[in-house]
Amino acid sequence: MDVAGQDNCKRAVTICGAGFHGIFLFGFPGSGKTMIAKRISTIMPTLSYEESLETTKIYSVAGELSEEQPMIIKRPFRNPHHSISPVALIGGGIKPRPGEFSLAHYGVLFLDEFPEFSRHTLELLRQPLEDEKVTINRIGGSMCFPGKVLLVAASNPCRCGYNGDDTHKCVCSQADINRYMSRLSGPILDRIDMHVEVMPVRYKQVLEDNYKRKSSGEMRLEVMGAVTIQRERYKKEGILYNSQLTPRLMKKYCHLDKDSQDFMKQAFETLALSARSHEKVIKVARTIADLEASNNIEMYHLAEALRYRNLDKLYQKV
Amino acid sequence: MVKVNTSVDDIKTVTPLQQEYPKLLRLIPDPPPQLYYIGNLSLASNLCVAIVGARKASEYGKWVAMTLGKRLAEHDVTVVSGMAMGIDTYGHKGALEVGGKTVAVLGCGIDVCYPPSNRKLKEQIEMYGLVLSEYPPGYQPLPYTFPKRNRIISGLCHSTVIVEAGIASGSLITAERAADQGRNIYAVPGNITNIYSMGTNKLIADGAIPLIVVDDILKDIGVNVINTTAVKAKLRADELTVYKCIENESEVTVDYICSRTKKSAGTVNGIITVLEMKGVIYSSLGKIFIVK
Numbered sequence A: 001m002d003v004a005g006q007d008n009c010k011r012a013v014t015i016c017g018a019g020f021h022g023i024f025l026f027g028f029p030g031s032g033k034t035m036i037a038k039r040i041s042t043i044m045p046t047l048s049y050e051e052s053l054e055t056t057k058i059y060s061v062a063g064e065l066s067e068e069q070p071m072i073i074k075r076p077f078r079n080p081h082h083s084i085s086p087v088a089l090i091g092g093g094i095k096p097r098p099g100e101f102s103l104a105h106y107g108v109l110f111l112d113e114f115p116e117f118s119r120h121t122l123e124l125l126r127q128p129l130e131d132e133k134v135t136i137n138r139i140g141g142s143m144c145f146p147g148k149v150l151l152v153a154a155s156n157p158c159r160c161g162y163n164g165d166d167t168h169k170c171v172c173s174q175a176d177i178n179r180y181m182s183r184l185s186g187p188i189l190d191r192i193d194m195h196v197e198v199m200p201v202r203y204k205q206v207l208e209d210n211y212k213r214k215s216s217g218e219m220r221l222e223v224m225g226a227v228t229i230q231r232e233r234y235k236k237e238g239i240l241y242n243s244q245l246t247p248r249l250m251k252k253y254c255h256l257d258k259d260s261q262d263f264m265k266q267a268f269e270t271l272a273l274s275a276r277s278h279e280k281v282i283k284v285a286r287t288i289a290d291l292e293a294s295n296n297i298e299m300y301h302l303a304e305a306l307r308y309r310n311l312d313k314l315y316q317k318v
Numbered sequence B: 001m002v003k004v005n006t007s008v009d010d011i012k013t014v015t016p017l018q019q020e021y022p023k024l025l026r027l028i029p030d031p032p033p034q035l036y037y038i039g040n041l042s043l044a045s046n047l048c049v050a051i052v053g054a055r056k057a058s059e060y061g062k063w064v065a066m067t068l069g070k071r072l073a074e075h076d077v078t079v080v081s082g083m084a085m086g087i088d089t090y091g092h093k094g095a096l097e098v099g100g101k102t103v104a105v106l107g108c109g110i111d112v113c114y115p116p117s118n119r120k121l122k123e124q125i126e127m128y129g130l131v132l133s134e135y136p137p138g139y140q141p142l143p144y145t146f147p148k149r150n151r152i153i154s155g156l157c158h159s160t161v162i163v164e165a166g167i168a169s170g171s172l173i174t175a176e177r178a179a180d181q182g183r184n185i186y187a188v189p190g191n192i193t194n195i196y197s198m199g200t201n202k203l204i205a206d207g208a209i210p211l212i213v214v215d216d217i218l219k220d221i222g223v224n225v226i227n228t229t230a231v232k233a234k235l236r237a238d239e240l241t242v243y244k245c246i247e248n249e250s251e252v253t254v255d256y257i258c259s260r261t262k263k264s265a266g267t268v269n270g271i272i273t274v275l276e277m278k279g280v281i282y283s284s285l286g287k288i289f290i291v292k
Helices: A007-019 A033-043 A049-062 A086-090 A119-131 A174-185 A203-207 A216-233 A247-253 A258-270 A277-291 A299-307 A312-317 B041-045 B059-074 B087-097 B116-128 B145-156 B171-180 B195-205 B216-220 B237-249 B254-261 B265-277
Strands: A023-027 A108-111 A133-138 A141-146 A150-155 A194-198 B012-014 B035-039 B048-052 B078-081 B102-105 B130-133 B159-162 B184-187 B281-284 B287-290
Touching (some): A007 A023, A007 A033, A007 A150, A007 A194, A007 A216, A007 A277, A007 B254, A033 A108, A119 A133, A258 A277, A299 B265, B035 B041, B041 B078, B041 B102, B048 B087, B048 B145, B048 B171, B059 B087, B059 B216, B059 B281, B087 B102, B087 B116, B116 B130, B159 B216, B184 B195, B237 B254, B237 B287, B265 B281
Parallel strands (some): A023 A150, A023 A194, B048 B078, B048 B159, B078 B102, B102 B130
Antiparallel strands (some): A133 A141, B035 B130, B281 B287
């Protein structure tokens, strides 16, 4: 990764790549959100033959294959602008064709400036994200496009971007800030597993960098290890990643001992987390444990996973 | 403007001729000839400290206001503020959270809620505290009513704390009034690069008392400080390392802790959660602060 500093982000991105967890990057302008998002697909394992075929089919239907690229072998990275229409994102039209969502199959769907997307567009994403497919019903028939995507969303804290920053003055009115934040608090954010606050790297920190940092290669190795473990474990369950665990499978594979259960209970009471976060925290903790090749989810795995729900606080406090 | 459902019967008035008129307010050069109020008027004659600051505040400022509000209220001191957005709101909230006493002084008629988003807060203060105004019911907030109102805030109080203020913030007017009235002024210092702290740092340069530790003010006004237990003794070795790292810098990011302690981001994040659960630190918007 050409990203200097940002240990916290790199760690989060490693987890998100390993367990296919959706991630929400929150931070001031220029902190590196976009740069990080664009590099997530580089630390993920290459497409398997089956995955590659499936993705190629979607591109074929959409007419996006060319002579130079007759088959999709790289993980897709789709980065639609926030002015995108709902149909272009989800798929549809008079002659239905897959949207950006399906074109990001097995890859990254990056929604930069997340709150700037129209509310309608974002709401439409909810169902497909859960079902991992889009069903389009038209008079001519109904069709279904798959879409197993890694959702990466990024946002500033407010419209001008500097609410809460100590070096710039925020020029938004309180009403503007509330409106902006209310876009985030919706049910969509609840469907994203991890939140990360991206902080700008200070110039001094980059210069005085004698501390050994992780390279993309190392991160990818870690991810591969965790992915292999998951493939093996979920062989007979029809899923690939921890993020796809259903409540039934979670009972089977995400056992918490008594101490950990008490810890979770206490954490939810003291840290003002939303109830919906509970499942997500456990899934992310499962991935963290897999990154260490640990069979059990330990308390410190949960503790780390809890950090990635830090934005819940913003909505519970006021 | 939004009118709160306050029935006319709840609104009472008091004049300087009456015994119940707030004690310290009587002493200022221009006490309001009539005060409208809802709630328990005796709170205003109690030992009062004002917590004021800018409407637009940093997470740090909000945290200071909240903690200060809590800490003062825990010691039975009345927290006075202006119910504006930002610092004021958090000062009131801190006091209410521990079931303490708080007084809101409005810059509009007492039945008008400004800002409208604080309607719930206003209802709570009316119920558990006191809402005051020198303007008759129905009076709309105007640009000049707020600076005028500020003399009442500082006038009610023994000391005034300015938590955060930009260079042209209205809270600097409160500080000026407090100085005219001969009351103590505290300012919470901030980084010199922080635009939200320029006003408060300037106040310190001009002679305001810097508030270095929250409990300082309690000692100065002669309240016996309730001791918080030695938190540090309860921390594990690695937790203590991270805690100390945060303590040294007062406000840090996860990346900073990683490079200082040479621990991986995963480990640091785990420790931060545990420390936050123990209530010794607080993290928001990517920054981590010491709480105790």
